[in-house]
Amino acid sequence: MAYVWQSGFQNYLLRRSPQTSLVRFETYLERIEVPRSRQLSSPHQPMEHAYFFESGIASVIIRSPEGQHSEIGIIGRDGMCPTAAILGVDADPFSIHMQMQGEAYLISSSVLKAVLAEDREVHTLLARYAQALAVQQAYTALSNAVHHIDERLARWILMCHDRVDGEDISLTHEFMAVMLAVRRPSVTTALHVLEGKKLIYSERGVVSVRNRAGLEAFARDAYGECEKEYERLIGTSLGQSTI
Structure with a gap:
């Protein structure tokens, strides 16, 4: 079509x-x-x-x-x-x-x-x-069933990044906890993991993507399949995806 x-x-x-x-x-x-x-x-x-x-x-x-x-x-x-x-x-x-x-x-x-x-x-x-x-x-x-919270958070950040312009995403810890169905301390720990690997920077309700390719590699198979399906069905790739 x-x-x-x-x-x-x-x-x-x-x-x-x-x-x-x-x-x-x-x-x-x-x-x-x-x-x-x-x-x-x-x-x-x-x-x-x-x-x-x-x-x-x-x-x-x-x-x-x-x-x-x-x-x-x-x-x-x-x-x-x-x-x-x-x-x-x-x-x-x-x-x-x-x-x-x-x-x-x-x-x-x-x-x-x-x-x-x-x-x-x-x-x-x-x-x-x-x-x-x-x-x-x-x-x-x-x-949610098979991936660690760190990988799930990486996937979610990537999906948000696909749908915005630039590198900054306005996300609070509270909202991330609700969206990932975990407690806020789990989100904070996962953010620290991604920051420690220099993949993102997080401060005051804003997450900045520093290394898109590295974030995709960290997410592994948690990210990419539904993005490919979107491209197949709609005929265009999502935002900033590099898959």
Whole structure:
């Protein structure tokens, strides 16, 4: 499936949408600022809007009945949320929060569903993205089960780095602990390991990537497979990935 790279958007899905499709629905897109910590969707609640991110990072979070929670996916300019809107589902059990502030194009879920019903090319592109995100979530589950916290943190930093410009990523220790489903002291220890190897620098809620190739080597097989799948499905590589 061939797409023309459209200028004017930072979002990879909008940039990959056929020009005729963009003409059809871009008038319904509203560019907004999305601050850190804003909740974009709630578990089992109707989804009124979809977001195509131009910048920033959102986290898909799953919560247990007893209140424990963990991140299962991240979304930046590579994608949109919620993917339930693509699949014709009115609600899902996840919550989505902004992890790093940014900007997004907002569209009514009902309008998006109407566009998808009429436009096979856009529907196919977004369905491919839904598959790519599902693959990312599957590898997150695998990594949580088999990789050491140091490697999981390296993977997560790399995934965030793919979705931002420059080397600095705004991440607090508290948020990293929630996203990795570990205690804050475990995050601090893992950050010290990566800093000791001169792969990153961490201070006051900002992580700076110092050695991208070294960080990828340290993460080993925790990083790379879902990134390859994204490229296969969408036709472009993620951000700053060197795999």
